[in-house]
Amino acid sequence: xxxxxxxxxxxxxxxxxxxxxxxxxxxxxxxxxxxxxxxxxxxxxxxxxxxxxxxxxxxxxxxxxxxxxxxxxxxxxxxxxxxxxxxxxxxxxxxxxxxxxxxxxxxxxxxxxxxxxxxxxxxxxxxxxxxxxxxxxxxxxxxxxxxxxxxxxxxxxxxxxxxxxxxxxxx
Numbered sequence: 001x002x003x004x005x006x007x008x009x010x011x012x013x014x015x016x017x018x019x020x021x022x023x024x025x026x027x028x029x030x031x032x033x034x035x036x037x038x039x040x041x042x043x044x045x046x047x048x049x050x051x052x053x054x055x056x057x058x059x060x061x062x063x064x065x066x067x068x069x070x071x072x073x074x075x076x077x078x079x080x081x082x083x084x085x086x087x088x089x090x091x092x093x094x095x096x097x098x099x100x101x102x103x104x105x106x107x108x109x110x111x112x113x114x115x116x117x118x119x120x121x122x123x124x125x126x127x128x129x130x131x132x133x134x135x136x137x138x139x140x141x142x143x144x145x146x147x148x149x150x151x152x153x154x155x156x157x158x159x160x161x162x163x164x165x166x167x168x169x170x171x
Contacts, residue, residue: 010048011040060117060139064160070097071113075106075125082129086122086149093153095160114139120156 014037017023024032063069070090074083083099090097098118100109106123113121121137123144128134134152135144147155 011038013037014039058117061119062163062165063119063156064163066117066119067096068098068116068118069095069156069160070120070122071116071118072097072099072122072124073106073109073113074099074101075123077103079124079126079129083124086124086134089149089153093157095153095156110137122152 017037017039018035023035023037025035027033057065061067072083072087072090074080080101087097087099100113102109104112110121110123117139119139121139123135123137125135128146131146133146133148135146136152137144
């Protein structure tokens with residue numbers, strides 16, 4: 001995100017280890033003094049690692065790593081039952097899914113899902129209910145592709161299993 005190829009290791013001042021191991025040295029005034037330990041940390045902590053990972057992907061995680069892999073958006077409240085059915089089918093297959101049930105315009109819901117960088121957005125309306133299908137939109141593409149629910153589930157499960165990393169472009 002900030003145009004660096006990597007950032008991981010750090011050099012740190014550690015004030016706890018000298019205390020823990022009761023380290024001292026004699027200074028030029030012949031007095032015992034507690035030192036400060038300088039050490040490097042390759043990953044230092046899980047939160048630093050996650051920060052690096054978020055920065056590296058600019059928040060747009062690959063599908064297999066994304067906290068929410070699919071966002072379901074019903075065109076209106078009359079599609080709520082079908083949205084619920086699709087959600088359960090995805091969850092049954094271990095796919096992390098969310099539903100936008102806000103009383104907002106469709107375009108706003110789609111835009112918000114894109115801003116959250118959710119890999120897949122499924123738009124469900126009258127046509128999708130009638131054909132038992134889903135309209136699929138990916139994070140980096142505009143336009144919708146209609147497909148059967150089972151076809152989408154198989155494709156997304158295959159993509160998750162492959163654990164592909166996206167080709168990073170300048171954000």
